[in-house]
Amino acid sequence: MEQICVDQKIPVLGSYDIIVAGGGVAGVAAALSGVRRGKSVLLLEKSVILGGLATLGLINYFVPMCNGRGKQIIFGMGEELLRASAEFGYDTIPEAWRKGEPEGADVQQRYVCRYSPYIFALVLTQMVLDAGVELRYDSVVTRAVMEGTTCRGVVVQGKEGAAFYRAKMIVDATGDGDVLRSAGVPTVAGQNYFTYMGKGISLASCEAAVQTGDIRQAYERISGGNINLYGQHQPADIPLFSGLSAQDVTDYLVRNQQVLLEKIKSQPRFSRDIAMLPMMPQLRTTCHIDGDYTLVQEDAYRHFEDSVCAINDFDHRDYLYEVPLRCLVKAGYPNLITAGRSASASGYGWDILRVIPPAILTGQAAGEACALAIETETQIDRVPIRTLQQRLEQAHVMIHFPDDLVPQAAHTADQSDQNVPVQADDEHF
Numbered sequence: 001m002e003q004i005c006v007d008q009k010i011p012v013l014g015s016y017d018i019i020v021a022g023g024g025v026a027g028v029a030a031a032l033s034g035v036r037r038g039k040s041v042l043l044l045e046k047s048v049i050l051g052g053l054a055t056l057g058l059i060n061y062f063v064p065m066c067n068g069r070g071k072q073i074i075f076g077m078g079e080e081l082l083r084a085s086a087e088f089g090y091d092t093i094p095e096a097w098r099k100g101e102p103e104g105a106d107v108q109q110r111y112v113c114r115y116s117p118y119i120f121a122l123v124l125t126q127m128v129l130d131a132g133v134e135l136r137y138d139s140v141v142t143r144a145v146m147e148g149t150t151c152r153g154v155v156v157q158g159k160e161g162a163a164f165y166r167a168k169m170i171v172d173a174t175g176d177g178d179v180l181r182s183a184g185v186p187t188v189a190g191q192n193y194f195t196y197m198g199k200g201i202s203l204a205s206c207e208a209a210v211q212t213g214d215i216r217q218a219y220e221r222i223s224g225g226n227i228n229l230y231g232q233h234q235p236a237d238i239p240l241f242s243g244l245s246a247q248d249v250t251d252y253l254v255r256n257q258q259v260l261l262e263k264i265k266s267q268p269r270f271s272r273d274i275a276m277l278p279m280m281p282q283l284r285t286t287c288h289i290d291g292d293y294t295l296v297q298e299d300a301y302r303h304f305e306d307s308v309c310a311i312n313d314f315d316h317r318d319y320l321y322e323v324p325l326r327c328l329v330k331a332g333y334p335n336l337i338t339a340g341r342s343a344s345a346s347g348y349g350w351d352i353l354r355v356i357p358p359a360i361l362t363g364q365a366a367g368e369a370c371a372l373a374i375e376t377e378t379q380i381d382r383v384p385i386r387t388l389q390q391r392l393e394q395a396h397v398m399i400h401f402p403d404d405l406v407p408q409a410a411h412t413a414d415q416s417d418q419n420v421p422v423q424a425d426d427e428h429f
């Protein structure tokens with residue numbers, strides 16, 4: 001490939017304790033937890049609202065945050081943001097969970113929430129501004145500026161052109177590992193099914209909304225590709241998408257948009273409309289860190305000394321996991337950390353880790369770890385782990401799942417009872 005060298009002097013626009021690249025749910029949580037520890041935080045978002053896939057991407061559904069038997073596992077900012085999503089818009093928090101953990105141990109109803117994506121986005125903006133985070137929209141982080149393996153800051157492309165922002169600690173919450181890759185941190189690329197879901201309205205759905213007094217009824221699922229996380233019914237003639245080049249993303253979008261147009265062409269023009277289309281590619285995995293630990297499905301019920309949060313399987317009751325700090329870092333890169341869907345995991349272990357509630361918790365842990373690394377003048381992968389865990393516990397994060405929630409069957413060869421999927425919604429996860 002032909003190459004040219006572009007030499008350019010760019011302005012230095014600011015200096016911060018922590019820069020968070022990407023304002024999805026993980027980035028928002030990282031920014032909030034850093035600023036709540038008294039650190040100066042700059043949050044850089046390339047789009048024009050916060051929330052990432054959870055808002056822009058129309059994935060407006062907190063998967064279950066409990067073990068499927070009435071015990072809440074995900075607290076901390078997972079709980080805080082779920083409640084925030086429901087404050088001013090519609091919600092689907094089950095009655096049993098509305099006031100917190102339900103009475104009695106045998107509650108199979110799971111703790112979930114569908115919410116208004118755009119109202120949640122507006123609330124997130126308010127939350128970060130109220131907390132004192134400095135926010136820049138329309139700002140694409142184009143590269144990390146490295147001195148050896150230390151990141152000195154990031155180059156950002158905005159309407160003013162390219163500019164440099166300096167920071168002591170950098171959180172890559174772009175979901176795509178944009179900062180990690182440009183910093184030379186080892187990463188793993190992913191592949192994606194043909195999924196493209198939007199929201200439509202029709203005369204019939206509007207009538208249903210009026211009749212029930214529930215605005216949610218006004219929206220209907222519309223889709224181009226309609227493939228779930230298990231890849232069922234992926235068309236044989238459609239490739240898997242990497243999402244790591246403009247050509248690939250364009251191909252994914254164009255194919256999906258054409259399928260959607262074909263689907264609606266035959267419908268009466270005045271009877272329906274498209275209300276929302278995803279404004280970012282609905283790609284589950286593009287690129288994640290090849291971290292110091294890679295979480296796998298078989299890590300269920302395993303305790304880690306460096307756990308930063310306990311999480312649960314969203315699609316199968318009982319299964320519990322802990323997420324080691326090592327999933328977010330790579331030794332040798334002293335001030336870079338990631339969170340959300342670019343954390344280190346593989347196979348179904350990665351699916352469990354990337355969904356909205358765990359993405360928020362890893363974001364919260366990343367922000368806390370940055371603050372602690374600055375205060376203790378340590379490398380991000382060597383922060384005093386007990387102090388980090390205590391701080392997260394003070395912020396209501398469950399660090400280690402209680403052993404009495406581990407089913408007896410998990411200790412024997414027969415786990416058949418535990419393998420019953422708990423499909424909480426007709427979602428695509």
Ligand SMILES: Cc1cc2nc3c(=O)[nH]c(=O)nc-3n(C[C@H](O)[C@H](O)[C@H](O)COP(=O)(O)OP(=O)(O)OC[C@H]3O[C@@H](n4cnc5c(N)ncnc54)[C@H](O)[C@@H]3O)c2cc1C
Pocket residue numbers: 021022023024025026027044045046047050051052053054059061062063139140141142173174175176178195280281282283284339340341342354355356357359427428429
């Ligand atoms: C089809 C599909 C269905 C899903 N279903 C569910 C579900 O039902 N429930 C659930 O809980 N989870 C679901 N998920 C997973 C979940 O939505 C995501 O994994 C989670 O929201 C990831 O959050 P994040 O903050 O890590 O990343 P993202 O949401 O990807 O946020 C990254 C943010 O960074 C910004 N950004 C990217 N690059 C740059 C850059 N270079 N500079 C500046 N900003 C940048 C983006 O604009 C975005 O705002 C689904 C995902 C998909 C794709």
